[in-house]
Amino acid sequence: MMTSHSSTSNLPSQPTTAPLSPTAQPDTSSAGALAKYIDLAKWEHNNDNHYQWQGTISLADLPRIDALRDPNHTATEPLAIALEICKKGEIVFWQLQTQGTLWQTCQRCLEPVAISLAVDSELALLADENHAALLEEGSEVILLDEIADDQKLWLLPMIEDELLVDLPLAPKHDDCELAITEYGDIPSVATEKDNPFAVLAGLKN
Numbered sequence: 001m002m003t004s005h006s007s008t009s010n011l012p013s014q015p016t017t018a019p020l021s022p023t024a025q026p027d028t029s030s031a032g033a034l035a036k037y038i039d040l041a042k043w044e045h046n047n048d049n050h051y052q053w054q055g056t057i058s059l060a061d062l063p064r065i066d067a068l069r070d071p072n073h074t075a076t077e078p079l080a081i082a083l084e085i086c087k088k089g090e091i092v093f094w095q096l097q098t099q100g101t102l103w104q105t106c107q108r109c110l111e112p113v114a115i116s117l118a119v120d121s122e123l124a125l126l127a128d129e130n131h132a133a134l135l136e137e138g139s140e141v142i143l144l145d146e147i148a149d150d151q152k153l154w155l156l157p158m159i160e161d162e163l164l165v166d167l168p169l170a171p172k173h174d175d176c177e178l179a180i181t182e183y184g185d186i187p188s189v190a191t192e193k194d195n196p197f198a199v200l201a202g203l204k205n
Helices: 127-135 155-166 196-204
Strands: 037-039 049-056 080-086 089-100 101-105 112-116 121-127 141-143 152-154
Touching: 037 049, 080 155, 089 155, 121 127, 127 141, 152 155
Parallel strands: 121 141
Antiparallel strands: 037 152, 049 080, 080 089, 089 121, 101 112
């Protein structure tokens, strides 16, 4: 999935979510639970639809992300999310900001390493690829047929996709030593082999 992680948007003007503070965690008590999906069929004949949510979710709710967690690091913090989805004309705009930390296994020293789960993306979701002509050049687009299931846009899986795209292939500390794993004692090497002719001579004696 293509994502844009720059602070400058190439998309037409639309409502924007309030920036997430790196330290503050949004209050979910007033926001309610994140919707499971957006039914795009209900948005089809209405050109001014809007969904906005800000709150926190557990990494356990993102199984593909949670599976990458270092097994020796059990402490986890919730993932802060600010999500806005709106339809303008024929285009559905997706704006996502996240703040959080995933503890993975450093591929150099094999100790836990904190990996940022900060995402700032803006996408245009298109029902028809010809609608890309309505966007400014360089806009990041995704065809709804590739991500929607029976006109349903499932939110958690798409958020998880965005996070996975941003994760490093080989998480490492900026500065650490290579781990050396020993699999047992190295057997001593014989310094001298028995001479077979000396063995025969001993038998004759």
